[in-house]
Amino acid sequence: MTLREGTSGQRFIIRSVAESPLKNRLMTMGLVPGTTVTVLRSAPLGDPMALRVRSYHLALRRDDAASIEVEATA
């Protein structure tokens, strides 16, 4: 699945980041394969989403999150 479908409270491990104009920035910000991300909440109307990654918070549109392949984790 991709991070796009993530809902509040879910935790994921990043598997891969697909090609996209944002790819380099996403990875630079610490979203590299193996990193844990937690979905914190969504903005009104469900998009963008707020994530916790590497002890900081990041907001990302769901369309942009679609390029991040993830796996659910406990």
Next chain:
Amino acid sequence: MSSLAVALTGNPNTGKSTIFNELTGARQKIGNWPGVTVDKKIGYLSHQGRNISVVDLPGTYSVNARSPEEKIVIDYLLNEKPDLVVDVLDSSNLERNLYLTIQLLEQGIPLLLDLNMQDEAKRHGIRVDTEKLGAALGMPVVETTARSRSSIKTLLDVFTSTMMEKYQPSEKVRAHIARVEGLRAGNLAADALEEKIIEERYAFIDSVVSECVSVAGASSDLTEKIDAVLANGWTALPLFLVMLYAVFQITFEWIGQPMADALDDFIGGPLTESVTATLESWEVADWMQSLIVDGVIGGVGGVLTFVPLIFVLFFCLSFLDGTGYMARVAFITDPIMRRVGLTGKGIMPLMMGFGCAVPAIMGARTLDSEKDRMTSILVTPFLTCGAKLPIMALFAAMFFPDNAANVVFAMYILGVIMAIIAAKLLGGTVFQEKGSTFLLELPPYRIPDMKTVLLETWDKGKGYLIKAGTIIFAMSVLIWFLGNFNFNGMTEEMNESFLAALGTGMSKLFIFHGFDTWEAGAAVITGILAKESVVSTMGILYGVGEISAEAEDAVETAATLMQSGMATAFTTMSAVAFMVFSQLYTPCVTALGTIKKETGSWKWMGFSAAYMFAIAWVVSLLVYQGGRLMGF
């Protein structure tokens, strides 16, 4: 000894600017980096007999040279070779912060690591073993809490010591660099190579962090608790509106406006009187008196009265930005903003447009895609700024005495609708480049550093002051000249002046709009110089002399004007057409000057002036003719 050149680098939201401001205070010079609209801040100080210059480099997450900021940082560090580079890190968020560090170490740049935000790290139970970290990287490490004097002293002592000289990258860093070199020497495609290198850097960071950082018991996170209310579910948007309302009240009711009124009273009263008296006593020629009092003091003074509003507005916004709330505002409004072709990051600059387009246009700097920035700049002037409000209030009171408030409100809505349509159209035609994205750090909530807020306010507001002294000054002299002269020299009768001639020319454009009088034409012209002038021009031209341009006095002013020729010069429908036109046409020269400065292009300034005039002309025409067809 020669002076010491220090550069501060680091991620955004690490307290880097606070450290810079605490180090240098008001002894700063703010300019631009060559060719870009990124602020270049240099401060000066001396410590233990040494003169020190400090450069506050733009906050960046990396130095991939993909944005102007990133390019500035790496170019400066590699080309200018400052004596000391301080890498400011947020101790509670080391992993991502160390990315920039390792990138700089790969470039062979020696760093002083400043573990800032110690207070926050402690609250989160995060402990960094500074000795181990220093050894792991081979660089000296200091701990600071930006706002504490002792932290600043510690930093200064390090600056003037020679401790940097004995440091060199650790074995671990050199091994990392060797691995990166190995990857580069391989035959990976550019994209794949970059990806591998980024992963390699984070692998390095993870190993350093696991050695040096321990987290003792996750304390409750205040930021999450606040966000559960301010950035969550049904409470987020109403609370944003409350916050917005508070900012506007502070600016336009409680603090800013009273200050503006006091300044206005002073300029219009004691200042004008004493200058007039002085000029009289010096027996200065009448025309010169008129130029100084009516032209310069009237014109520049009129703009100066906006200065308190601008400063108070900027103060509020800098303060909110310092708390971290602005990032949440972008987050919660993005779903609405993206539907109209903008981005959540653009909401705050746009909202300022209801006060004054000038700071609103300047505020668009913070948007990261060129498309979002340009769209925001070009649509902002459609909104009803504080200077357009009196026009709406006056005409509504004159021609719709029973429905004035609704009519004014309708004009606000018209402005918003036109801004949305224009954003959509510009997005679909002029700025078709790749779609906008939204990637934004939500920094922890913090109590803003007052020194930083005040310096930021001054830095932004200063530009407006400079403008009042230059472009507005020149324009005031020009309009005074046009209103008081004709080909025979100076004239007492304004309706024989150049301004009247220009007004007559301008009015030809409005034959089908129902307001083709030279007075309306002249008001349209002066409105381009300043929207405040529309009402005062009407007053002068319809011979009722000085009238109040304050929206609150609109009813009274309307009653006065009803007695004049103005009541018969307009029909109800042509009054509506005039309001529509005033709401939408060419921004004032101050706003145009700001557009020129922010876009760096005369072309875009000209485009803005022309397309808004055209849209206003068409919409106003449709409203007038449509209204007539429906029998109004």
